[in-house]
Amino acid sequence: MPSAFKPENTDTYINGSALAWAFSDGQSLFEDLNFSIGRGLTGIVGPNGSGKSTLLKLVSGALQPLRGSLAVRGRVAVLEQDAFVRGGSTAAEVLGIAGKLAALGRIAGGEVLPELFETVDGAWDIEDAAAQALERMGVPGIALSREFGTLSGGEAVKVRLAGLLLSKPEILLLDEPTNDLDAAGREILAAFLRSWKKCAVVVSHDRELLSLAGRILELSNRGLAAYGGNYGFYVSARQGEDGALDRRIASAREKVKREKMEMRENLERQAHRMAKGRKEAAKGGIPKILAGGRKRRAEKTQGKAKTVHEGILAAAAGELNAVRALARERNEIKVDMPLTEVPNGKLLVDARELNFTYPGRAVPVFGAALSFNLAGPERVALTGPNGSGKSTLLKLILAAGGAAGPRGVLAGALSVKTARIAYLDQKLGLLKQDLTLLENLTLFAPGMSDPDRRLRLARFLFREREALRKTATFSGGEKLRAALACVLSAAEPPQLLMLDEPTNNLDIDSIERLESALANYKGALLVVSHDERFIGNIAVNRRICVGPAGKKPAPF
Numbered sequence: 001m002p003s004a005f006k007p008e009n010t011d012t013y014i015n016g017s018a019l020a021w022a023f024s025d026g027q028s029l030f031e032d033l034n035f036s037i038g039r040g041l042t043g044i045v046g047p048n049g050s051g052k053s054t055l056l057k058l059v060s061g062a063l064q065p066l067r068g069s070l071a072v073r074g075r076v077a078v079l080e081q082d083a084f085v086r087g088g089s090t091a092a093e094v095l096g097i098a099g100k101l102a103a104l105g106r107i108a109g110g111e112v113l114p115e116l117f118e119t120v121d122g123a124w125d126i127e128d129a130a131a132q133a134l135e136r137m138g139v140p141g142i143a144l145s146r147e148f149g150t151l152s153g154g155e156a157v158k159v160r161l162a163g164l165l166l167s168k169p170e171i172l173l174l175d176e177p178t179n180d181l182d183a184a185g186r187e188i189l190a191a192f193l194r195s196w197k198k199c200a201v202v203v204s205h206d207r208e209l210l211s212l213a214g215r216i217l218e219l220s221n222r223g224l225a226a227y228g229g230n231y232g233f234y235v236s237a238r239q240g241e242d243g244a245l246d247r248r249i250a251s252a253r254e255k256v257k258r259e260k261m262e263m264r265e266n267l268e269r270q271a272h273r274m275a276k277g278r279k280e281a282a283k284g285g286i287p288k289i290l291a292g293g294r295k296r297r298a299e300k301t302q303g304k305a306k307t308v309h310e311g312i313l314a315a316a317a318g319e320l321n322a323v324r325a326l327a328r329e330r331n332e333i334k335v336d337m338p339l340t341e342v343p344n345g346k347l348l349v350d351a352r353e354l355n356f357t358y359p360g361r362a363v364p365v366f367g368a369a370l371s372f373n374l375a376g377p378e379r380v381a382l383t384g385p386n387g388s389g390k391s392t393l394l395k396l397i398l399a400a401g402g403a404a405g406p407r408g409v410l411a412g413a414l415s416v417k418t419a420r421i422a423y424l425d426q427k428l429g430l431l432k433q434d435l436t437l438l439e440n441l442t443l444f445a446p447g448m449s450d451p452d453r454r455l456r457l458a459r460f461l462f463r464e465r466e467a468l469r470k471t472a473t474f475s476g477g478e479k480l481r482a483a484l485a486c487v488l489s490a491a492e493p494p495q496l497l498m499l500d501e502p503t504n505n506l507d508i509d510s511i512e513r514l515e516s517a518l519a520n521y522k523g524a525l526l527v528v529s530h531d532e533r534f535i536g537n538i539a540v541n542r543r544i545c546v547g548p549a550g551k552k553p554a555p556f
Contacts, residue, residue, distance in 0.1 A: 013073050018067060021058065033223065042200070043215070046507065050221070051219055052175075060173055074170025075171065079164060079177055090144065091142050091145070097130055101127065104120055130162070153179075171200075172198075173200075176205070177202060186206075214230065216229070332516050335460065335520050340495060347374075351373070353412035356392060358406070381543045382546055388547025397414070422497050424487070428483045431482060437467050437471055444487065462482070477509070478510070480502060495523045496523060497523055501528055518538045
């Protein structure tokens with residue numbers, strides 16, 4: 001476990017010094033991290049794989065650092081991303097109160113064993129406290145005996161958040177807490193964090209959540225950088241840094257250019273003098289022995305000058321490479337997609353009193369029958385609470401366009417006026433994992449030349465080596481970008497593109513690349529997302545609400 005410490009500043013809860021961690025094979029993940037975290041909300045950002053979750057595990061004591069020291073003041077509670085829960089566990093077990101409830105039940109039955117009272121530890125009202133915590137997290141109807149595996153993704157996160165409250169921590173560590181949360185759940189979490197008076201650390205790609213932070217830590221291959229403000233301040237500061245770095249790169253590039261020019265001019269002057277000497281010697285105006293000596297001295301001087309200039313040029317080139325290594329990869333994708341264009345007013349989807357019932361279920365999926373249409377290059381967001389049928393609606397549209405769909409009974413009418421539809425679900429099953437990205441693109445665009453395919457992938461920010469990697473090795477963000485590159489490069493790219501929670505599990509850089517790619521898309525877009533910043537950035541111009549409207553959370 002990290003050691004306890006007594007900081008001079010009593011608002012400091014976590015202190016790391018020269019912290020390092022490596023994988024079991026010896027490969028370093030990060031080195032020499034120095035930081036302190038105090039009261040309020042601190043956000044940790046960085047590319048997937050940079051070590052954000054590992055850093056939280058070091059703070060919690062689940063992992064031990066390879067080198068350096070880490071000191072923590074206060075009780076820690078952790079909300080892990082995709083935390084394993086044993087099959088058959090109840091809500092009470094996940095809340096961490098099953099033992100106390102069992103002891104209370106035995107005491108109520110007349111048992112007076114000392115260990116039962118030790119287990120209760122004064123928490124005689126634990127059942128009421130659990131009910132209050134569940135209500136505060138927006139799931140008041142969850143029975144403590146309910147099997148945890150029957151909860152939806154959003155309900156599961158909320159129950160685990162309630163469990164954090166019951167542990168009465170001073171420090172909260174939250175790893176991607178908004179994954180699987182709908183809009184109402186995100187509002188509940190935001191309100192809770194705004195009310196939190198102690199220390200909270202969140203690893204997240206959710207830019208709305210990060211806007212609540214008072215400080216941002218950026219973890220990358222350059223180390224750990226601290227920014228004393230919220231996400232908006234961090235973006236502004238980063239842009240300033242990138243601008244300054246661009247100027248340094250331009251200056252270093254100019255220096256390399258000058259050194260090359262000066263070396264060439266000096267060598268040309270020296271060659272000219274040597275040629276002149278040879279010409280004079282040929283006329284017989286200089287004795288052979290003297291001419292030979294001059295030639296050797298000139299060649300020696302030329303060699304020395306060349307060596308000096310090559311050293312200066314190598315130093316300038318090294319400086320340029322060092323500055324370039326500090327630069328962040330640009331997230332802007334510029335790809336012209338005229339073949340995806342849809343004329344204004346062209347009807348693509350028409351639904352009339354639509355509903356759907358899965359086999360064996362008495363209640364239809366949608367709380368109210370849906371009537372809507374989608375025409376032209378509209379950008380539409382499907383909104384509604386978790387479990388309201390948004391993903392089902394996308395699959396029904398895909399089926400109406402000619403693909404296989406879900407089994408069940410369709411009520412009302414649904415017609416789709418184009419066969420050019422692409423559906424990118426969260427598993428991205430359209431990519432063949434055992435093939436390279438270039439091979440996948442070849443399947444989608446067999447008529448495109450190999451150089452054009454490579455150029456296309458480069459415009460989607462996949463350079464030569466990435467194009468030859470198997471897609472099974474890609475991160476979530478890379479896979480989504482790869483899927484877009486493939487479907488949008490087809491001979492007949494989609495006029496209707498449907499995305500299901502595309503920003504889940506993506507880091508911020510990957511989200512920005514996705515937004516940049518979609519900015520170039522000229523067809524109709526139908527997207528399921530609870531990420532309001534993403535919805536705004538891709539210029540959604542209409543919303544379709546699926547299912548009953550969610551209730552607003554009570555204020556904290």
